[in-house]
Amino acid sequence: MASERSGSSRARRPERGDGAPRDGAPRAATRRAPGGQRPADRPAVPPMAGRIEQVRSALGEILQWSGPADQVLSRWFRDHPKVGGRDRGAVAESVYDVLRNLRRYRQIAEGGRGAATRRLAILGLASRLGIDEVLPVLDGDEADWLRRVQSISDAALAREVRLSIPDWLSEALAIEEDTDSLLEALNQAAPLDIRVNPLKVERDTVLAELQASLPQAQPQATPYSPFGIRLQGRPALTRWFRFEDGSIEVQDEGSQLLALLVGPKRGEMVIDFCAGAGGKTLLLGALMRSTGRLYALDVSHARLARFKPRLARSGLSNVVPVVIANENDARVKRLARKAHRVLVDAPCSGTGTLRRNPDLKWRQSPESVSDLCALQRSILASAARCVAPGGRLVYATCSILRVENENQIESFLAEHPEFELLSAPDILADRAGALGLSGPYLKLRTDVHGTDGFFAAVLQRRQGPAAAAQAEAAAEVFEDEGGLAAADPDLASPGEPVDRLPGDAAQDAGPEEESAA
Numbered sequence: 001m002a003s004e005r006s007g008s009s010r011a012r013r014p015e016r017g018d019g020a021p022r023d024g025a026p027r028a029a030t031r032r033a034p035g036g037q038r039p040a041d042r043p044a045v046p047p048m049a050g051r052i053e054q055v056r057s058a059l060g061e062i063l064q065w066s067g068p069a070d071q072v073l074s075r076w077f078r079d080h081p082k083v084g085g086r087d088r089g090a091v092a093e094s095v096y097d098v099l100r101n102l103r104r105y106r107q108i109a110e111g112g113r114g115a116a117t118r119r120l121a122i123l124g125l126a127s128r129l130g131i132d133e134v135l136p137v138l139d140g141d142e143a144d145w146l147r148r149v150q151s152i153s154d155a156a157l158a159r160e161v162r163l164s165i166p167d168w169l170s171e172a173l174a175i176e177e178d179t180d181s182l183l184e185a186l187n188q189a190a191p192l193d194i195r196v197n198p199l200k201v202e203r204d205t206v207l208a209e210l211q212a213s214l215p216q217a218q219p220q221a222t223p224y225s226p227f228g229i230r231l232q233g234r235p236a237l238t239r240w241f242r243f244e245d246g247s248i249e250v251q252d253e254g255s256q257l258l259a260l261l262v263g264p265k266r267g268e269m270v271i272d273f274c275a276g277a278g279g280k281t282l283l284l285g286a287l288m289r290s291t292g293r294l295y296a297l298d299v300s301h302a303r304l305a306r307f308k309p310r311l312a313r314s315g316l317s318n319v320v321p322v323v324i325a326n327e328n329d330a331r332v333k334r335l336a337r338k339a340h341r342v343l344v345d346a347p348c349s350g351t352g353t354l355r356r357n358p359d360l361k362w363r364q365s366p367e368s369v370s371d372l373c374a375l376q377r378s379i380l381a382s383a384a385r386c387v388a389p390g391g392r393l394v395y396a397t398c399s400i401l402r403v404e405n406e407n408q409i410e411s412f413l414a415e416h417p418e419f420e421l422l423s424a425p426d427i428l429a430d431r432a433g434a435l436g437l438s439g440p441y442l443k444l445r446t447d448v449h450g451t452d453g454f455f456a457a458v459l460q461r462r463q464g465p466a467a468a469a470q471a472e473a474a475a476e477v478f479e480d481e482g483g484l485a486a487a488d489p490d491l492a493s494p495g496e497p498v499d500r501l502p503g504d505a506a507q508d509a510g511p512e513e514e515s516a517a
C-alpha cells in the first residue's frame with residue numbers, strides 16, 4: 001500500500017534549473033522559483049566573449065582525458081565559483097555538445113587560426129545558441145571561418161566524422177543493424193527519466209503534480225516501465241519534497257526495465273552483485289516489498305557510500321550493502337547457491353549511455369574493452385555460484401558492443417551447462433509495455449526505445465539431478481577455496497551497511513572495520 005504525503009502545504013513545486021549532465025540528475029537545484037529574479041548586480045547572461053572563454057577553459061581540462069568529463073567539469077566549476085547556477089548549465093551544454101561532436105568539430109575546425117580549443121568552444125556555442133549569438137564577439141578572421149564552416153554539408157564528411165565516432169567503435173558496431181540511426185540517437189542529449197518508489201506513491205499522483213507545476217518539461221508516463229515519468233529539459237528536482245522523501249529517484253527507463261526483468265518476489269534472497277550507488281537495488285528492494293534479503297555488493301566503497309542517503313530516503317529495510325574486495329571475496333563465497341535471484345549489472349564500456357557520457361567514445365579503446373570483458377567473465381562466473389537451484393542470474397550491461405553482451409553469454413553457457421537461457425522478452429511481457437523484441441535477449445536501443453542502450457540475459461540454474469550434481473561439485477570447489485559456505489544462511493541483518501558479514505570475526509578477530517556507507 002503506497003503511503004503518500006498529501007496536502008497543498010506539502011506539494012511544493014519542483015523547480016527548473018541546470019546541472020552537469022552525466023547521469024541526468026540535476027545537480028545544481030535552486031530554491032529560486034521558476035522565472036525568479038537574479039540579483040541586480042549580475043547580468044542575466046554574461047557577455048558572449050566571457051562565455052567562450054569559460055567553455056574553452058573547461059574543455060581545456062576535459063580534453064586531457066584525466067577522468068570522466070562530469071567529474072572534471074564539476075571540479076572546474078568548484079575552481080570557478082563565480083560561474084553561477086544558470087551559467088553552469090549553459091557552459092555544460094556547450095561542453096557536452098563539443099564532446100558529442102568532437103571528431104566532426106575537430107575536422108571542420110582544422111581550417112581556422114588560433115587555439116584549437118577556442119575554435120571548438122565557438123562551434124559548441126554556435127550549435128547551442130545559433131551563429132548570430134556568437135558572431136558579434138569574434139574578430140574578422142574567426143567570423144569568416146565560422147561562416148565558412150557552417151556551410152559545410154554533412155554529406156561531404158566521412159561517415160565516422162559525420163557521426164563523430166572513433167574508427168574502432170565503428171568497426172565493432174558493423175555487425176549490428178541500422179547503426180547510423182542508433183548512433184544519431186546516442187548523439188542527442190537525453191531527457192530526464194524519474195522513477196516513482198512504489199512503496200511510497202502512485203505514479204499517477206506524481207505525474208499529475210509534475211504536469212501541474214512543470215508543464216514546460218512536458219511530463220509523460222514512460223512507455224514501457226510502469227514506474228517511470230519522462231521530462232524534457234533539465235528540471236532540477238532534488239529539492240522537491242517528492243525527491244527528499246524518497247518518493248522519486250532519477251533513473252533511466254532502461255534501468256527500471258532491468259530491475260523488472262530480475263523480478264524478485266517477497267521474502268526472497270537476492271544479490272545485486274555490482275550495486276554501485278544502488279539505482280537498481282532500490283527498485284529491486286521495492287519489488288520485494290521490503291521483505292526478504294537483498295545484498296548490495298560492490299568493490300567501490302565510494303559508490304556504496306553514495307547509496308547510503310538514497311537507501312535512507314527509500315524507506316527500505318531489507319537491503320544489506322557489502323563492500324567486497326573482488327568478485328572472489330570470501331563474503332561472496334559464503335553466499336554460494338543461496339540466492340533466488342542474482343543481478344550482475346556489470347562494469348562495461350558504457351557505450352549505451354553516450355547521450356549522457358559522450359566522453360566515453362574517446363576514453364574507451366579496444367584495449368580497455370578487452371580488459372572489461374575479462375572482468376565481466378570473472379564476475380559472471382563468481383556470481384553464478386551464488387544462484388540456488390532453480391534460481392535466476394541476470395547479466396546486464398549498458399553497452400551496445402557484442403563482445404560485452406551476446407559473446408559473454410554464449411561463452412558462459414558453453415562453460416556452464418547447469419544454466420539455461422530463458423527468454424527475456426517473454427519474462428517482461430506481463431511486467432512492461434510491449435518492446436517489440438525478437439530473440440532471447442533484452443536489447444534496448446536508444447533510437448527504438450528512447451532509453452539508454454542496454455543488454456540483458458536471463459540464465460536459470462537447472463534443477464535436474466545431473467545438473468544438481470554438477471552444481472554441487474562446482475560449489476564444493478568454490479566452498480573449499482573459501483571454507484565459509486557452511487556459515488549461517490542469515491549472513492547479515494538488513495539495515496546498517498556493513499563491509500564485514502557476521503562470521504567474519506571468526507576468521508579474523510581484527511579491529512572493527514569501517515562501515516561501507
Ligand SMILES: C[S@@+](CC[C@H](N)C(=O)[O-])C[C@H]1O[C@@H](n2cnc3c(N)ncnc32)[C@H](O)[C@@H]1O
Nearest residue numbers: 274275276278279280298299300327345346347
Ligand atoms: C554498471 S555499474 C553498476 C551500476 C548500479 N547497478 C546502478 O544501478 O546504479 C558497475 C559496478 O560494478 C562495480 N564493480 C567493478 N568491479 C567489480 C567486481 N569485481 N565485483 C563487484 N562489483 C564490481 C563498479 O564499482 C560499479 O559500481
